[in-house]
């Protein structure tokens with residue numbers, strides 16, 4: 001059996017991993033819409049990675065006899081994170097132009 005405190009922490013971590021996947025997914029949509037297939041492909045890989053992380057916690061809770069409790073995701077809207085702002089941050093802090101993303 002898994003201690004309740006650990007189960008709760010792992011359930012919170014599943015939420016965080018899924019929120020990351022959801023945020024990356026929004027960036028996939030943005031890059032696809034903006035005509036940057038290379039960056040969209042890279043973001044898709046990040047989505048898959050975060051889903052893999054979430055499923056590791058999911059599986060571990062079940063294997064230890066715990067209960068998976070999925071929680072509402074809050075990555076978009078509520079906390080103000082927006083994909084266009086992230087893109088702007090990415091391109092401004094690293095001195096990259098959107099064109100440099102096209103052939104990744």
Ligand SMILES: [Fe+2]
Pocket residue numbers: 017020049050053
């Ligand atoms: Fe992760």
